[in-house]
Amino acid sequence: MNTGYIISRLSSALLVVVGVVSIVFLLIHLVPGDPVEVMLGESAHAADREALRAALGLDLPLLQQLFNYFHGLASLDLGQSLHSQRPISNILADRLPATLELAVYALLFAVVIAIPLGIIAAVRKGSMADVGAMGFSMLGVSIPNFWMGPILILIFSLWLGVTPVSGRSGVESVILPAITLGTALAAILARMVRSSLLEVLNEDFVRTARAKGLPESKVIWRHAMRNAWLPVITLMGLQLGTLLGGAVITETVFSWPGLGSLLVESIQKRDYPVVQGCVLVISLAYVVVNTLTDLVYAAIDPRIRLGEDG
Amino acid sequence: MNCIRYLLLSICLVLVLSACSSDAPDGVIRMGLTTAPTNLDPRFATDAVSSRINRLIYRRLVEFDATGMPVPSIASWTQVTPTHYRFTLQDQGRSYHHKKQLFAEDVKATFDSILDPATGSPHRSTVEVIQRIATQGNSQVDFYLKHPDSLFPGYLSIGILPADLIMQGHPFSTKPVGSGPFSFHSWPQEGVLRLTRIRDNRQFEFLPVPDPSVRILKLLRGEIDMLQNDLPPELLSYLAGKTGVSIQQRPGNNFSYLGFNLQDRFTSQPDIRRAIAHGIDREAIIRHFLKDGAKPAQALLPPHHWAGAKGLKPYRFDQQLARELLQQAGFSRQSPLRLVYKTSTDPFRVRLATLIQSQLSQIGIEMEVNSHDWGTFYSDVKAGRFQLYSLAWVGVKTPDIFRYVFHSASVPPGGANRGRYSSKVVDSIIDQAESSADFTHKALHYQQLQKQLLADLPYIPLWYEDHIFVSRDTITGYNLAADGNYDGLAQVQLNNQ
Numbered sequence: 001m002n003t004g005y006i007i008s009r010l011s012s013a014l015l016v017v018v019g020v021v022s023i024v025f026l027l028i029h030l031v032p033g034d035p036v037e038v039m040l041g042e043s044a045h046a047a048d049r050e051a052l053r054a055a056l057g058l059d060l061p062l063l064q065q066l067f068n069y070f071h072g073l074a075s076l077d078l079g080q081s082l083h084s085q086r087p088i089s090n091i092l093a094d095r096l097p098a099t100l101e102l103a104v105y106a107l108l109f110a111v112v113i114a115i116p117l118g119i120i121a122a123v124r125k126g127s128m129a130d131v132g133a134m135g136f137s138m139l140g141v142s143i144p145n146f147w148m149g150p151i152l153i154l155i156f157s158l159w160l161g162v163t164p165v166s167g168r169s170g171v172e173s174v175i176l177p178a179i180t181l182g183t184a185l186a187a188i189l190a191r192m193v194r195s196s197l198l199e200v201l202n203e204d205f206v207r208t209a210r211a212k213g214l215p216e217s218k219v220i221w222r223h224a225m226r227n228a229w230l231p232v233i234t235l236m237g238l239q240l241g242t243l244l245g246g247a248v249i250t251e252t253v254f255s256w257p258g259l260g261s262l263l264v265e266s267i268q269k270r271d272y273p274v275v276q277g278c279v280l281v282i283s284l285a286y287v288v289v290n291t292l293t294d295l296v297y298a299a300i301d302p303r304i305r306l307g308e309d310g
Numbered sequence: 311m312n313c314i315r316y317l318l319l320s321i322c323l324v325l326v327l328s329a330c331s332s333d334a335p336d337g338v339i340r341m342g343l344t345t346a347p348t349n350l351d352p353r354f355a356t357d358a359v360s361s362r363i364n365r366l367i368y369r370r371l372v373e374f375d376a377t378g379m380p381v382p383s384i385a386s387w388t389q390v391t392p393t394h395y396r397f398t399l400q401d402q403g404r405s406y407h408h409k410k411q412l413f414a415e416d417v418k419a420t421f422d423s424i425l426d427p428a429t430g431s432p433h434r435s436t437v438e439v440i441q442r443i444a445t446q447g448n449s450q451v452d453f454y455l456k457h458p459d460s461l462f463p464g465y466l467s468i469g470i471l472p473a474d475l476i477m478q479g480h481p482f483s484t485k486p487v488g489s490g491p492f493s494f495h496s497w498p499q500e501g502v503l504r505l506t507r508i509r510d511n512r513q514f515e516f517l518p519v520p521d522p523s524v525r526i527l528k529l530l531r532g533e534i535d536m537l538q539n540d541l542p543p544e545l546l547s548y549l550a551g552k553t554g555v556s557i558q559q560r561p562g563n564n565f566s567y568l569g570f571n572l573q574d575r576f577t578s579q580p581d582i583r584r585a586i587a588h589g590i591d592r593e594a595i596i597r598h599f600l601k602d603g604a605k606p607a608q609a610l611l612p613p614h615h616w617a618g619a620k621g622l623k624p625y626r627f628d629q630q631l632a633r634e635l636l637q638q639a640g641f642s643r644q645s646p647l648r649l650v651y652k653t654s655t656d657p658f659r660v661r662l663a664t665l666i667q668s669q670l671s672q673i674g675i676e677m678e679v680n681s682h683d684w685g686t687f688y689s690d691v692k693a694g695r696f697q698l699y700s701l702a703w704v705g706v707k708t709p710d711i712f713r714y715v716f717h718s719a720s721v722p723p724g725g726a727n728r729g730r731y732s733s734k735v736v737d738s739i740i741d742q743a744e745s746s747a748d749f750t751h752k753a754l755h756y757q758q759l760q761k762q763l764l765a766d767l768p769y770i771p772l773w774y775e776d777h778i779f780v781s782r783d784t785i786t787g788y789n790l791a792a793d794g795n796y797d798g799l800a801q802v803q804l805n806n807q
Contacts, residue, residue: 033685037692037723039356040432046723052430083348085483094500153527165528166519168499255519257500265345268684 009294013287018070020283021276025066028267028275035082035270056082058272069276078280079273081266088277091262096281098168099258102181102250103243105174107236109182110189115232117186118193119220122201133190140187149180149253166255177254181247185239192235196228203227229300237293244285246278338504338513339785339804341796342525342534346501346518350494351482352469353424353431358704362796363516366505368469368488369403371417374707376792378615380464384412384489385451392458392747393441397466399449406472407493407508414445419473421453421466436465460747464708491800507800514799529555529780535804536781539794542658543601549780558779558790559603565610566702568666568770573730574697576647583767585635586698587625589673594627595665596773604773609760610703610711612774616749617709617756622764632673641674648676652699654687659700666700692722694730702775705793709756713740716763731768 036053053059057068072079078088121133156176157165164173200206201224209223210216246260259278266274347360352368355361373383384404385397397417404412421443424431439459444452455462475487486494495504495513503516517534519525526545528534530552541549549555568586570577577583596604605612608622641647651667653659663679670677677698682690691699703711714725717740718732736759743755763769777794784805788798 031686032689032693034689038685038688039354040430048427048430048434049723051427055428055430085349085351085354085481091500098500150521150523150527153524157531158527161531165531165533166521166524167502167517167528167533252520253524255517255521255524261520270685 006295009291013291016287017280017283021069021280022066024279025069025276026062028270028272029062029065031267031270033270035272038270039082073280078277081274082271083269088273091274092259092277092281095257095259095262098256099244099246099260101168101174102177102247102256102258103240105178106182106185106243106247107240109178110185110239111236113182113186114189115193117190119197119225121190121194122197123216123220125198130194133194137187137190140183140190143183145180145184145247145249146253148183149176149250152176152180153253166253168255168257173254177250177256180253181243181250185243188239189232189235192232193228196231197224200224200227226300230297233293233296233300237289237296241286241289244289245282337804338515339536339799339802340515340517340534341799342519342528342537343516344518344520344522344525344540347503347516349483350486350503352471353420353429353433354483356432358794361705362794363503363505364469364486364488365490365795365797366492366799367407367486367490367494368471369412369490370469371397371466372463373467374464374793376614378611378617378707380461380467380708383467384470385417387463389460390452392460393455395453395455395462397451397453399451403489406487406489408472408475408487410472410474411448412470412472412489413448414451415448416470416473417451418443418445419476420468420471423471423476424468433468437468439465458747459744460749460752461708461710461744467707509800512804526780529782532782535785536779536788536802538779538790538796539777541778541780543599543603546603546778546780547601554783556781556783556785558781558788559776560790560792561605561612562775562777563612563615563706563793564702564704564775565607565612565706566604566700566772566775567607567610568772569691569696569699569701570729570768570770571694571697572732572768573694576649577697579639580767581635581639582641582647583770584625585632585639585673586670586675587767587770588628588635589632589670589675590666590770590772591627591669592624592772595662599662599665600773600775603776603778605776607771607773608764609771610706610715610763610769611709611756611760615709617753619757619760622761625770629673636674643674646674646676648678649697650678650680652687652690652696653679653681654684655681656684662700691728694722694728696728699728700772707793709743709752712756712759713744716740716759716768729768731766733762733766736762736766 036049036056036058040049040052050059057065060068076089078092080087081091117133117136121130124130153165153176156163163175167173206219206224209219246258246263248260248264250256251258251261259281263275263278266278343359345359347363348357349355349360350364350367352364355364370383371385372380375381382400384402385399387395387397390396399412399414406412421437421440423429424433424437425440427434439455439457439462441454441456444454446452453462469488471482472487475482480487484497491509492505492507492514495506497503501518505514505516506512507514519528519534522541522545525534525537526541526549529537546557549557570583572578592606596602596606606624608624609619611618613620636647651663653663660679660681663681667677667679690696691701714720715727716731716736717725717727718737719725720727721730722728739755739759739762743752743759746752746755764771777790779788779790781788786803786805788802791797
């Protein structure tokens with residue numbers, strides 16, 4: 001992997017972030033709803049409105065505002081919330097750990113469920129196990145989070161009393177949101193593992209491994225799975241990016257103080273600086289995860305040499 | 311495979327770190343809220359939750375009694391001249407949480423700060439009638455007004471901040487310091503607010519739980535001890551059958567209404583507005599949809615308000631009359647009236663819209679329901695981009711709301727006359743009511759005004775929503791306030807210890 005390739009990937013990643021932030025900046029200002037009116041109410045005088053608009057820099061031309069925003073970003077100043085007057089960096093610092101925690105646990109749950117399920121389904125193709133695994137997969141994708149969340153709460157919190165209903169208060173509080181969020185991902189991943197593995201299982205090198213008398217577990221793990229990882233890793237990278245972007249419904253159901261609910265609340269209140277801060281973090285998360293996914297390819301599959309020709 | 315090993319190790323590390331967080335201490339009384347308070351500086355707070363919590367932290371000069379009359383809180387007052395009010399601070403409730411005394415200077419500093427355009431307070435327009443403020447000693451504050459306004463004391467229900475901290479630019483919004491019965495303790499995590507009740511050092515935690523079903527489940531599980539309002543009626547019915555749960559309900563003042571655009575070619579026609587009023591079966595909606603959790607309204611102020619109108623004749627549910635009125639306006643089943651009803655994405659409002667849509671379809675109105683996110687909906691309503699919409703006025707205390715909502719000079723951005731209603735009669739009654747110094751005469755004018763508004767129908771009054779307080783049986787002593795404030799927390803007790 002050469003340095004030039006990494007620099008080129010990082011540069012394009014930076015461009016993507018700048019592009020996303022700029023587009024969102026322009027779009028949010030086009031949406032109906034004036035933050036100054038939301039803040040001052042309908043009875044405020046025009047002069048007061050204009051004064052506040054000027055104080056917030058909202059009277060400047062849009063491109064000037066965008067320039068000022070990037071100027072602030074260059075000195076790591078994300079501005080402050082129009083409503084709570086808290087620095088955006090503090091707000092994001094409060095929310096980001098919750099989002100990271102939920103994303104990691106949800107992904108962990110998905111991986112732990114999906115990989116064995118996908119392998120069993122592939123190895124025992126056409127059996128009841130395969131049908132069951134794919135049935136779970138179909139169910140996992142179909143059940144909406146806003147229904148699954150309350151049902152899990154009812155069973156595990158109210159009837160069995162083993163987890164808190166909602167909120168973020170220790171490791172036990174993340175179990176249900178992680179299952180809610182991770183189930184659909186597990187379902188998609190399981191299907192991906194199955195189809196990816198099925199393709200590989202018909203390859204000559206697998207037949208050779210079996211012919212050598214290797215135990216089936218070694219054939220699957222050492223030979224087949226190593227070659228089936230790539231599409232699975234790609235999907236996991238994409239899904240992790242989505243998870244880091246926040247999961248509004250799951251966060252709402254479980255009162256989970258993450259980025260997704262913050263973003264929606266801020267859009268509703270037209271709190272532009274907070275929206276921008278969230279979008280910045282989410283786009284960064286996507287870009288970082290996808291770049292890392294590319295780099296992980298090379299580690300998993302020695303045939304891949306990123307950035308080299310031929 | 312090393313990278314996978316490192317990934318697994320990292321995940322384990324995250325698991326261990328997140329397991330380190332600790333539970334809240336015992337003895338804390340927890341209240342579930344729909345949303346977290348956004349601003350604990352009373353100069354800036356405008357949302358209901360922030361305002362209610364600020365009432366616990368800060369004290370005010372003036373309160374309101376059950377009829378909406380201003381009464382002394384920490385200060386009594388005399389009207390020296392029509393434009394001069396003298397407030398005298400009482401002895402109690404004058405200790406700030408940072409150990410200083412609340413003096414007249416603090417009152418002056420608070421209102422001067424609100425009046426300063428540089429502060430950007432949304433409450434400036436409420437108190438802009440103040441020309442200047444002077445103090446006499448530590449306990450006397452003189453307010454000089456630009457013009458006579460007999461409702462003036464009612465405008466001073468904003469929390470008083472300490473002058474020294476105002477001068478220092480203290481961040482009240484996140485670290486409030488007041489002289490109320492509760493002091494700020496901490497924000498242990500995003501959105502979760504903890505206050506200390508000063509008289510017994512009891513801690514109270516306010517947790518945002520947006521989903522009402524989850525709020526109920528948390529209550530049943532004992533993760534929260536109480537909650538107030540914002541419950542779908544069916545959940546209330548569910549709770550009514552549960553043991554270990556108490557429900558308090560009392561009539562409230564929050565006024566739900568349907569608003570018309572009086573500049574629209576259809577909804578500007580009185581016959582069409584009357585047809586809609588006769589076509590909506592409010593009683594059925596209250597009984598079946600709201601589960602008797604509301605009282606029918608005929609006017610913006612409830613009848614028990616000192617300026618409220620008693621005995622107003624409601625528009626009875628009469629589909630035949632509604633059809634006839636529509637026919638007079640030139641519509642029939644063959645050429646039905648088509649209207650667009652705008653509402654927010656709030657599930658309750660959307661369900662209400664579909665109910666009204668269904669009822670109006672029976673009189674031959676084809677209504678399309680458009681729901682938008684709050685910012686877009688509110689912006690459309692203010693800009694007059696609607697035919698019909700539904701909203702509620704929350705926390706209305708003083709009858710100056712009538713100028714704000716119905717005077718022809720109050721079309722946004724100059725006020726909240728969103729329907730562009732213009733009536734010389736109504737303008738004149740509002741002017742007369744405001745210029746009358748005598749409260750009896752003032753009340754008569756406002757009653758006449760509400761009668762006129764009911765005849766003109768710029769709004770169709772729907773109902774006043776009840777306030778509902780649900781708690782575990784371990785909670786006692788909470789008095790549910792008529793305006794839905796949280797003042798009852800000052801007396802509430804936890805009895806399981």
